[in-house]
Amino acid sequence: VERVTIPVLQQCKEERRRIVMTTAYDAVTARIADPIVDVILIGDSVGNVCLGFDNTLPVSMAMMNHHLDAVARTRARALLVADMPFLSFHLGIEETIRNAGGFLQRGAAAVKLEGGAKRIEMVRALVDCEIPVMGHLGLTPQSVNVMGGFKVQGRKADDALRLLDDAHRLQEAGCFALVLEGVPAELAARATEFLTIPTIGIGAGPNCSGQVLVFHDVLGLTEGHRPKFVRAYAEGFQLLQEALSRWAADVRSGVFPGPKESYRLPEGLAETIAT
Ligand code: KIV
Numbered sequence: 001v002e003r004v005t006i007p008v009l010q011q012c013k014e015e016r017r018r019i020v021m022t023t024a025y026d027a028v029t030a031r032i033a034d035p036i037v038d039v040i041l042i043g044d045s046v047g048n049v050c051l052g053f054d055n056t057l058p059v060s061m062a063m064m065n066h067h068l069d070a071v072a073r074t075r076a077r078a079l080l081v082a083d084m085p086f087l088s089f090h091l092g093i094e095e096t097i098r099n100a101g102g103f104l105q106r107g108a109a110a111v112k113l114e115g116g117a118k119r120i121e122m123v124r125a126l127v128d129c130e131i132p133v134m135g136h137l138g139l140t141p142q143s144v145n146v147m148g149g150f151k152v153q154g155r156k157a158d159d160a161l162r163l164l165d166d167a168h169r170l171q172e173a174g175c176f177a178l179v180l181e182g183v184p185a186e187l188a189a190r191a192t193e194f195l196t197i198p199t200i201g202i203g204a205g206p207n208c209s210g211q212v213l214v215f216h217d218v219l220g221l222t223e224g225h226r227p228k229f230v231r232a233y234a235e236g237f238q239l240l241q242e243a244l245s246r247w248a249a250d251v252r253s254g255v256f257p258g259p260k261e262s263y264r265l266p267e268g269l270a271e272t273i274a275t
């Protein structure tokens, strides 16, 4: 099977074939997603999805590396993009390059980082080191404290114009693609139209070059509140819990394990150990 590369994504945009991206955090989720999608993101959403945090801010480079390693070991055909966690690209160019370069050495093909104008210098530095960068604008979860919650961005004229300007700057700085999260559909459509690089939307309407959703959201594995932009294609949480409870009931009633799930002694030995 042919591996998905960055030029393939650019071709998708030019030929108007929509790009499909989801997250994976370990070998199981990567193996399920890999034959289906174009891009696998090792998202810092691992913090809330898998590690029990309320937001992505506590996610460290060590945590990201741990999960990236598990995904990379599957030798996926999809393009692997690793998310730069909070504070991994803010403290200086050298540390940023070391963190992002480390992701590539561990098997990622690219990194993603949140933010616009303020992050251009870091984006340029990474691109100068042959580290491909995916941008991320709009509802950037690492800005939760500044935004005052997870709220749709770019609804006011100045915010919308700033987002378009940021998008242009990220493209100029060398980003190969751009995630647009939690923005009005018309704004994402406008950015997709004037940018030459592909846009990948999440809560950004249908007129992007591709779409991304968190793996656990697509499969209904997350409990409780579902954001408006999520469509769950399975009720995974209930489905898995129902199967697990049937096994538990079989254990409690003595129906599991049965003869098919048990090993037997060779002919004659049963009598020997009985005496
Ligand atoms: O961490 C993540 O899962 C993301 C995607 C939702 C874009 O950044």
Ligand code: NA
Pocket (backbone or CB within 6 Å): 043, 044, 045, 083
């Ligand atoms: Na993220």
